[in-house]
Amino acid sequence: MALLRGSLLALLVLGGVHDVLGAPPQVPLGPAAVAPAAKPRKLTGRFLHLTDIHPDPHYREGMSEKSACHRKKPKKKPRSGPFGYTYGECDSPLLLTNYTLDYLESKWADEVDFVIWTGDSARHDNDRKIPRTLKEIYALNRVMARRMEEIFTSRGIPVIPSIGNNDVWPHNIMMPGPNDVTSEFSSIWKSFVPFHSYQVFQRGAYYSVEVIPDQLAVISLNTMYLFDSNKAVGGCEVKDRDDPGNLQLDWMEVQLQAFRARGMQTWISGHVPPSARNFHSECHIRYTELSLRYQDTILGHLFGHMNVDHFFFLDARTLASEEENDGGAHTAGKHKDLYATLLKDYDHLYKREKDLDYDSISVVNVAPSVVPNPYLPSFRIFSYNITGSRYSAGLLGDSGTDSGVGQQHHLGDFVDREELCQGPDASNVSWRCNLNSPWHSSPHSPSRTNRLYTPLGFAQYYMPNLTGTERHPPKWKLEYLTYAPQALHPPAAAGEPEAGKKKDAFVYPVPLKRLPRKLRDANVTASKFAPYAMSDLTIPSWTALAHRLAKAGGRSKLRKRFRRYMYMGANEEL
Incomplete structure (x- = not known):
């Protein structure tokens, strides 16, 4: 039976941490040993994006949503089911977590080239009677990493994880590194983080992986140092060059510069999406500028955290003032605002269609979650071009855009510095007044036209009905x-x-x-x-x-489908 294989609970028990979690068994034992790494595989032109699994060892079937599905059997339905609580505030039962990972192992492990795994591999802190502990968070992350090793790393498939805001304690708060968090995750992710990245990882928990050596890389960011809910950091202020957010973006700049010089392409991944409402203002400015400066090297931006399927733009024109585009609200309970916010941003872009400058735009894709909180379990399979011609930027030592492209941009083209950057202390006010490097963009780059490594599309899979039993589980x-x-x-x-x-x-x-x-x-x-x-x-x-x-x-089929995909059929208000 598929559910017997790779049990997370089994790994917890064998790892000697069952007493730490104090949870009743949900599934039998039976993990397999991790096999040695396989030889390099033939490329499939696909990769998996997985995010926000939130396994909860305290989850119990038949319990109330108000108790986080931990206790209090309600007199009336709905009650927590064996595979989760639909459209509610409960986390993933281990049965759902095991079933999802077993499904990926049996159906997709031989069909992808690498895995981008964007964090939150521990439960939410939503039950005062069973508060989270640091030991529990690390234990859940460790067994999740072990299972990912079994499924993917043992086959020679790179896995690139990121730290989520619920992978730390207290949630949202992470002190500057090196610290216990960076040290612990360097151990938990030792199979995923390249040896040459260990020193940087110990400092900030960010790193890069060449998923196709000398061709394609993934940069995994620690968005905790950019997230505006993390009050333990300074927020990338110009005057604080040693702020962990600034240090991370300094490192990201060096990485992009080096990859570009080698003619490589990159994906940027992380947990919290880089929107103006999610990132500290100055971190958002720096991130957006870097994204546009290396647009010919960055294929795209993949994030999680929001649990809502959507995309938004990093637009240079929005950096001209404090009124930056939202990219979506991040506050819990305000998912219903996101649909209207995005349409407003799209309309703003549409009105500029005639003078739209692609050099000034990047796209962020936010994937829905595995945890059915508050919607339905999901994952994505991306495909990318592995047969086209290679883009040559960087290989020829060029210092700007491709020949014949036209004007070479920099941030000053979109920011009125005469108005915003006056006075003797202007250079210490904002990164808007300090970023002057030329941008590298080209209509011939893989982010702008279909060629080698261009992302071609994705297929999104979900579990529309959580009703099921171990004998007859729900279907992806x-x-x-x-x-x-x-x-x-x-x-x-x-x-x-x-x-x-x-x-x-x-x-x-x-x-x-x-x-x-x-x-x-x-x-x-x-x-x-x-x-x-x-x-x-x-x-x-x-x-x-x-x-x-x-x-x-407003009532078009296209908008209705877009909204339905965002909320997976939930009755969110317009």
Whole structure:
């Protein structure tokens, strides 16, 4: 039985920490030993993004939401089910956590090249009668890491985790490093963090991994040092160059510069999304400027934390004043505000369509969570181009944009420094007055046009019905795709009417066996699973979708689907 394999509770017991957690058994024992790393694998052109699992060893079936599903059997339904509490405030039972990881092992472990895992691998601190402890947080993170090693690292698949705001104690608070947190996670993640990154990791818990050596890297940030809810840090103020947020962004700048000089491409990943409401103001300015300065080197930005499926833009024009774009509210209980906020931002972008400068925009993708709190369990499978031509920026030693591109930008093109940066102390006021480096952007880069390593799309899977038993568990199903249906199949060869004649040369963005039956038909041109029909996930494609959403009416099918995907059918108010 699948649920018997890789039990997190089994790992907790064998690790000698069952007494620390004090939780009743939910599943039997039976983990396998971690196998030695496999030889390098053939690329599939896919990777997994997994976030916010929040395993809770205290979860009990049949309990009340008010008790965090820990006790108090209510007289009336709804009650906590074996696999979770739908649209509520309870965390993931170990049964759901095990079932999810077992499913990924059996269905996806041989179908991806690397895993981006963006944090929160411990429960929320939402039960005063069973408060979290540091030992419990570390224990949950350790067994989660062990299970990820079993599933992926043992197969030679890199796993790139990030620290979440609930992976520390108290939640949201992390002191400048080196400290006990950075030391403990350097041990927990020793299989994931490259040896040459250990010294930097001990200082700040951030690092980079070359998932395809000399070609493609992932930069994993510790967003705790940028998060505005962390009051233990200074917030990247200009005058405090030793602030941990500034030190991290200094390091990120060096990493991007080095990767660009080698002609490599990168993903940026972390837990808390880099929006103006989530990051300290000065951290947000620095992060946005770095994202635009190295736009030709950064493929995209992947984050979690919000538990809501959405995307937003890092726009240079919003840095001209304190009224930066929101990128979404982060306050608990205000998810319903996010939909309206995003449409407002998309409308602002749409009104600039004629003079839209792609050099000044980056896109952030925020994935929904595995924990059904407050929506439904989800994960994403991305695909990327592994057959196109390589972009040459950096390899030729250029110091700016590609030849023939036009004006080379820097932050001063979008910020009125005469107004904002006057006076003898202006240089100490804001990073707006201190960032003068030229930006590297090009319409030929993989973030702007489809070529080698360009992100092509993603398939989002979810669990629409948590009702089930160990004998008949709920099913993971495809929720939606960003692709057009035709992109899921090989194109027809020249002069041949039928599709699928060049299967040997075609890289399937989603394995056909992981698609609903109707999408396996190469003749399908439209589907409820493919409402966006995006050609790829480049910056122009995301802005085009934003324009469509802004232009569409309030009751349009496109907006309704976008909202339904955000909240997974929950009755969030408009």
